Every structure is written in C-alpha cells, then in structure tokens.
Amino acid sequence: MPRERAAEFTIDHVQVLDESGEADEDLVPNLSEEELLDLYRNMKRARRFDTRAIALQRRGEIGTIAPAIGQEAVQVASATALSEADWMVPSFRESAAYLTRGIDPHLLLWYAMGMEEGAEVPEGEHTMPPSIAVGAQTLHGAGLGWGQAITDDDAASLVFFGDGASSEGDAYEAFNMAGVFDAHTVFLCQNNRYAISVPTENQTRAETIAQKAIAGGIDGIQVDGNDVLGTYKVVTEALEQARQGNPILVEALTYRQSMHTTADDPSVYRTPEEEAEWEERDPIDRYEDYLRSEGVLDDETVAEIEEDVETELEAAIERAREGEKEVVPAEMFDHVFDELPQSLRKQRDEFRREEVDHD
Amino acid sequence: MTEQLNMLEAIRSTLRAEMERDDGVIVYGQDVGRNGGVFRATQGLIDDYPGQIYDAPVAESGIVGMGVGLAAHGLTPVPEIQFSGFMHQAFAQIQQHAARLRSRSRGTMNCPMTIRAPSGGGIRALEHHSESFEAGYAHTPGLQIAYPSSPADAKGLLAASIRNPDPVIFLEPTRLYRAVSGEVPEEEHLVPFGEANVVEEGEDITVVAWGAMRRETQRAANNADADVELIDPRTIVPLDEETILDSVRKTGRCVVVHEAPKTAGMAAEITARINDEALMYLEAPVERVTGYDVPFPLYAREEDYLPDPERIRSGIERAVEY
Ligand SMILES: Cc1ncc(C[n+]2csc(CCOP(=O)(O)OP(=O)(O)O)c2C)c(N)n1
Numbered sequence: 242m243p244r245e246r247a248a249e250f251t252i253d254h255v256q257v258l259d260e261s262g263e264a265d266e267d268l269v270p271n272l273s274e275e276e277l278l279d280l281y282r283n284m285k286r287a288r289r290f291d292t293r294a295i296a297l298q299r300r301g302e303i304g305t306i307a308p309a310i311g312q313e314a315v316q317v318a319s320a321t322a323l324s325e326a327d328w329m330v331p332s333f334r335e336s337a338a339y340l341t342r343g344i345d346p347h348l349l350l351w352y353a354m355g356m357e358e359g360a361e362v363p364e365g366e367h368t369m370p371p372s373i374a375v376g377a378q379t380l381h382g383a384g385l386g387w388g389q390a391i392t393d394d395d396a397a398s399l400v401f402f403g404d405g406a407s408s409e410g411d412a413y414e415a416f417n418m419a420g421v422f423d424a425h426t427v428f429l430c431q432n433n434r435y436a437i438s439v440p441t442e443n444q445t446r447a448e449t450i451a452q453k454a455i456a457g458g459i460d461g462i463q464v465d466g467n468d469v470l471g472t473y474k475v476v477t478e479a480l481e482q483a484r485q486g487n488p489i490l491v492e493a494l495t496y497r498q499s500m501h502t503t504a505d506d507p508s509v510y511r512t513p514e515e516e517a518e519w520e521e522r523d524p525i526d527r528y529e530d531y532l533r534s535e536g537v538l539d540d541e542t543v544a545e546i547e548e549d550v551e552t553e554l555e556a557a558i559e560r561a562r563e564g565e566k567e568v569v570p571a572e573m574f575d576h577v578f579d580e581l582p583q584s585l586r587k588q589r590d591e592f593r594r595e596e597v598d599h600d
Numbered sequence: 601m602t603e604q605l606n607m608l609e610a611i612r613s614t615l616r617a618e619m620e621r622d623d624g625v626i627v628y629g630q631d632v633g634r635n636g637g638v639f640r641a642t643q644g645l646i647d648d649y650p651g652q653i654y655d656a657p658v659a660e661s662g663i664v665g666m667g668v669g670l671a672a673h674g675l676t677p678v679p680e681i682q683f684s685g686f687m688h689q690a691f692a693q694i695q696q697h698a699a700r701l702r703s704r705s706r707g708t709m710n711c712p713m714t715i716r717a718p719s720g721g722g723i724r725a726l727e728h729h730s731e732s733f734e735a736g737y738a739h740t741p742g743l744q745i746a747y748p749s750s751p752a753d754a755k756g757l758l759a760a761s762i763r764n765p766d767p768v769i770f771l772e773p774t775r776l777y778r779a780v781s782g783e784v785p786e787e788e789h790l791v792p793f794g795e796a797n798v799v800e801e802g803e804d805i806t807v808v809a810w811g812a813m814r815r816e817t818q819r820a821a822n823n824a825d826a827d828v829e830l831i832d833p834r835t836i837v838p839l840d841e842e843t844i845l846d847s848v849r850k851t852g853r854c855v856v857v858h859e860a861p862k863t864a865g866m867a868a869e870i871t872a873r874i875n876d877e878a879l880m881y882l883e884a885p886v887e888r889v890t891g892y893d894v895p896f897p898l899y900a901r902e903e904d905y906l907p908d909p910e911r912i913r914s915g916i917e918r919a920v921e922y
Contacts (some may be wrong), residue, residue, distance in 0.1 A: 278673075304724050304725075304899055305725065305726055333726070354900055355724065355897075355899030357900075357901075358901045371727075373727040374685075374689070374728055377685075383909075405657070405658035406658060408657035408658045408659045409659050409660075409661075409689070410659065410661050411689075412687075436632065436657075437631045437635065437638065438631045438634055438635030439630070439631060439657070439658075443657075444657050444658070445657065446854065484922070489898040498791065501621075505638075509634065509635055509636070510634050565900070568900050568901065570904035572891070572901070573892070573897045573901050574894055577893070577894050577895065584863070584893070585892075585894075588893060592904070595911060595914065596904075598914075
C-alpha cells in the first residue's frame with residue numbers, strides 16, 4: 242500500500258460536575274467533607290481577594306494586576322492536588338493558586354505594589370516567583386521536572402500557562418524536552434479563551450491546546466476547568482503519572498471573567514452576551530450548588546466562610562500598607578549578586594549619598 | 601500646516617499615512633488589530649486597512665522571524681512588539697537574521713523591517729515592561745535605532761524608518777506617549793536618520809539625552825546654574841557624532857544621560873568617541889547620569905532607579921565645577 246496511516250491520536254475531555262452542579266458519581270474524587278469545603282473556601286478567598294485588589298488598584302493603592310476571576314476552580318483544584326514536595330511554577334495570573342498553596346495574601350499585595358518583597362520565595366518552599374514573560378516558565382517547569390527525574394525524586398512540577406503562551410516557541414521546546422528527558426512535569430494550560438484581546442480561534446488553528454502535546458510525544462488531555470472536582474481529579478492523576486517520568490499536558494477550559502489586567506478594557510473585543518453566558522457557568526456557583534445538594538454546605542457555613550475571608554483580607558491589606566512604608570530604596574542593589582562587585586558597591590554608595598543630599 | 605498631537609496620535613497617523621502610501625506596508629503584532637494595541641497606537645486602523653494589519657499570536661520570535669520572510673518577499677513589515685522587554689524573545693531573529701540578511705546575501709537582499717516597541721520606565725508597569733536596551737541593539741551590526749522624544753520626531757522618524765531599506769529598531773518612550781503634545785506637520789514629514797536635534801543652545805555644557813530623558817534633562821537644565829546645550833541624537837544608530845563633537849568643542853564639557861544601566865551603555869560609547877575626537881577640548885571628564893547596574897526594579901523603587909532632574913542637575917554641576 243503506497244499510503245497507510247502512520248499514527249493516530251485522540252484527545253479526551255473530562256467533566257465531573259456539570260453546569261447545573263450535577264456530579265457524575267462514578268468520577269467524583271474521594272475527598273472528605275473538610276477537603277470538599279476547603280476547595281470551596283479557597284475559591285471564595287481568591288474571588289474576594291481579586292475583587293478587592295481591583296478596587297485597590299482603582300484607588301491607586303496598588304499597581305496593575307491580572308485577576309483570576311472565573312478561573313478559581315482550575316487554580317484551586319490544581320494547587321490542592323500538589324503535595325508540599327511538588328513544585329508550582331506560576332505564570333502571572335495565579336492569585337488563587339498562590340493563596341491555596343498557603344502564601345500570605347499580603348505578599349501578593351506587596352508584589353502588586355511594585356515591591357520585590359512580594360515575590361520572595363521562603364527557603365525550602367517549592368514555588369517559583371511569577372513569570373511575567375509569557376510562556377518562559379514552561380521551560381523552567383520542564384527543567385524542574387527533569388531535575389526530579391535525575392534525582393529520582395518522588396515529586397512532580399506543575400506549570401501554569403495560558404492559551405496565548407502555547408504559541409511561544411518556549412512552550413513547544415518545553416513539551417518536547419520534557420518528553421525526551423522523562424521529566425516529572427505537568428503542563429497546565431488555563432485556556433481562558435483570550436490572550437489579551439485575541440480569542441483562542443485566532444491564536445491557533447489547532448482544535449485543542451491539549452493536542453500540542455502530541456508533537457512532543459507526551460500525553461494530552463482536556464478538562465472542564467470550571468469544574469473544580471473534574472480538574473482536581475485530572476490534575477491529581479496527571480501528577481501521579483508525571484512522578485513516574487511521564488510528562489503530560491492538561492488543558493483546562495475556562496473563562497477569564499474580568500479584564501486581562503486592570504489596564505485593559507474587554508468591551509473592545511468581546512460582547513456582554515458572551516460574558517453573561519460564562520457567568521452562568523461560574524465555577525463557584527456551580528460547586529456551591531453541588532455542596533448544598535450534598536448537604537455539605539448551608540447558609541450558615543457560607544456566612545461563616547465569608548466572614549473569615551473578610552477578616553483575613555482586612556488584616557492582609559493592613560499589613561501590606563504597613564510594609565509599604567518600610568521600603569528601602571537602596572535594597573535594589575542587594576540581591577543582584579552573591580557578592581557585590583566593586584563597581585556596583587560604588588554605585589550603591591553614590592546612590593546613598595544622593596539620597597541624603599536630596600532629603 | 602501643523603496639528604497638535606500627542607506621541608501616540610502622531611504614531612497612529614503616520615502608520616495610517618504609510619499604509620495608504622504603500623499597500624506593501626504590513627502592520628502586525630499582538631493585539632494590534634481589534635484592540636488597537638495595548639497603548640492604542642493602532643486604534644481604528646484595522647477598519648480602514650484590513651488587508652494590511654493583523655493580530656499575531658503571542659510569539660515574538662515568530663513575529664520578527666516572519667518579518668524577515670515578508671521582507672524577502674518584497675513587503676515592508678512593521679511589526680509591533682508589545683513591550684521592548686519582550687524583544688529578547690526575538691533577539692536571535694533580530695541579531696542573526698534581520699540584521700545580517702544584507703551582508704549574508706552579499707547585498708542582494710535587504711530587510712526593510714521597522715520593529716516598533718514601547719521602551720523605558722516611569723509608568724509603574726510590571727516586570728520586564730520598563731527596559732531600555734538600545735545599547736544591545738547598537739552592539740548589533742546591521743541595525744539602525746530610532747528613539748524619538750517628541751510627537752513631531754515620532755512622525756518624522758517613523759516615516760523615515762518605514763522607508764529605510766535597512767532594519768530599524770524603533771523605540772517609543774512609553775512615558776511620553778500621552779504626556780507630551782506638540783505641533784506635528786500635517787503633510788509628509790521625514791526626519792533623516794543621523795541628524796541630531798539641538799534642542800537648546802548653550803555655552804557652558806553639552807548634555808546629550810534621548811527618549812524620555814530629554815524631558816527630564818530639560819527640566820534639570822532650567823534649574824541648573826549653567827547655560828546648557830541640549831542635544832537629542834534622535835537616532836542612536838547612526839549617531840550624529842559631528843553635532844555632539846562640535847558642541848563639546850564649544851562648551852568643553854559634557855554629560856550623557858540615559859535610563860539604561862551604566863555599564864556598557866550608550867553613554868560609554870559617546871564618551872569614547874569624544875575622547876577619540878575632542879579630548880583636547882575637554883575641561884572636565886564626561887559625566888554619565890544613567891540607570892544603575894541592577895535589574896530594572898518593580899515600581900516601588902523605579903523612581904529611585906531612574907535619572908530625575910535632580911540627579912541630572914547634580915551631574916551637570918559636577919562637570920561645570922570640575
Ligand atoms: C513574552 C511576552 N510577550 C508579551 C507579553 C505581554 N502579554 C502579557 S499577558 C499576554 C497574553 C497572554 O495570554 P495567555 O497566555 O492566554 O494568558 P492569560 O493572560 O489569558 O492568562 C501578553 C501578550 C508578555 N508578558 N510576555
């Protein structure tokens with residue numbers, strides 16, 4: 242036969258909790274009531290954090306931020322699936338994932354206030370600082386996963402990136418090299434439908450982002466990213482597989498309900514109808530319906546959670562404001578090298594002198 | 601006839617005029633179509649020139665590399681890189697291909713690509729959104745670099761860039777996009793490359809500054825106890841050495857101001873050229889007022905990093921009192 246099929250591929254799509262909050266009982270992950278409530282609590286914390294942060298930005302208290310409103314399910318689920326030993330490699334929209342991983346919210350505010358202090362990684366913590374350069378971090382995640390393979394580490398690395406990022410050359414190199422080196426890497430694409438103003442259809446002619454894995458010889462799977470249980474299940478299994486040296490690309494279909502960043506105006510490139518349609522599929526509402534129907538959540542618990550969230554946030558904002566007053570400008574010289582070269586010491590001294598002169 | 605425009609408006613109207621003049625001018629980049637660019641430099645253009653303006657995927661190496669191909673096909677690519685901090689993703693294509701197409705083809709091919717990108721700090725932006733890497737491009741043979749500091753120059757230099765048969769890195773001072781308005785010629789306006797602008801004449805000291813630093817320097821000059829001659833080179837490559845040297849021969853003193861880091865920055869190059877050609881006229885060492893050799897800080901510290909009128913004035917006075 243002159244022409245025969247050389248290879249064939251398919252991409253699976255997973256959903257556990259449907260849009261009306263109805264779960265497929267066979268697929269529901271095995272979680273305790275407390276764990277189920279934690280997923281809910283973290284989504285609420287993240288939503289409230291971003292809403293407040295937008296307001297703080299509008300008042301000029303913090304700088305540009307990229308809110309994750311609408312993407313809480315995918316971020317909270319995947320950060321919950323991580324063990325402490327696993328690495329988290331964020332992009333720039335991961336407020337929900339950070340909060341779920343236990344980072345103090347005032348640090349996120351500091352970062353948004355333009356303070357490097359907010360990105361400081363505490364010793365021993367397996368979380369990378371945010372990557373503002375789109376897609377670059379996919380390679381860091383592949384490298385961390387390779388390191389885990391080399392050292393026989395029973396842990397994995399999870400990289401967040403967007404549908405836009407999947408167009409960068411770095412992402413293709415990452416999928417391919419992770420495959421070559423049996424990296425313990427899960428590539429988690431949050432396909433939130435837009436890269437700033439450009440919808441996924443104009444970003445790529447590929448039908449799914451997940452299939453971009455195929456060319457790298459690694460697995461690809463799609464999940465409903467507004468379904469917190471489905472995403473938790475898929476990412477948990479993906480991490481398990483990655484720990485065995487089989488990297489995987491998970492595409493979570495979701496929607497960025499808010500603006501790209503606080504400097505963006507989405508009304509230029511999308512319709513209120515489309516936005517309303519996705520609000521209907523809101524990840525928190527859907528999960529809340531489910532928890533109520535399971536008898537895990539009632540009005541009283543919701544009120545309690547909301548109050549806790551508010552208290553935590555108020556304290557964080559206070560702490561952020563206090564910290565801002567203590568910014569030391571000369572610190573910009575301190576972390577460039579292990580040891581400051583002579584020329585840079587000289588620049589720092591000059592800087593300090595000028596600071597004194599001008600005060 | 602002139603009209604009052606800010607820098608963004610001047611850039612937009614120039615892109616429009618150049619697309620109108622030549623339908624081979626192709627404008628493309630991230631979010632430049634429907635969204636009109638994140639700074640709105642291309643706002644509305646897609647409605648009038650749908651076949652000449654395109655949204656591109658988030659892929660800087662792809663954007664510049666495809667430009668080399670478009671140019672080889674005889675078109676005039678005018679890609680926008682959303683922030684110059686992300687031109688590094690395309691640096692291999694810029695340095696290995698765009699800049700060398702002419703020499704590699706022994707002069708039989710050229711790459712008339714104008715890569716536009718916002719540059720410089722001072723707008724409280726995120727990481728990588730405030731870099732100024734002009735020295736890196738100047739260190740790349742085959743590239744020309746324009747860095748306007750006024751709306752009229754933005755128009756004149758952009759039109760000249762698009763018609764330039766060589767690749768141009770066109771750096772737009774983000775901080776000035778909306779901050780300054782000025783008279784811009786309505787008709788065709790071309791500012792030739794390699795002709796500095798003597799912004800202010802003076803007798804005591806020559807100060808060289810470009811982009812957003814021109815405005816800071818003007819503020820400093822107004823308060824300095826010296827009669828300042830302010831020179832804006834407008835194009836970093838080719839550099840109008842003669843205008844700078846003539847001025848230094850007159851004043852005997854010079855300060856070079858830029859917001860990029862000090863080490864191996866353009867101020868070092870300008871100082872070296874003054875040493876080569878006008879050493880005997882100097883009454884004081886050439887002063888450099890620049891950014892520090894640290895990664896551009898997040899915005900809580902950016903004002904401390906950036907040269908401001910105070911620092912520039914100190915530099916001027918150090919040179920004058922030497
Ligand atoms: C290398 C690089 N190019 C361009 C930008 C500007 N930029 C910031 S976010 C963004 C879109 C990213 O879209 P996507 O990867 O889908 O992530 P999302 O913003 O949707 O979370 C762009 C173009 C950048 N930060 N880095």
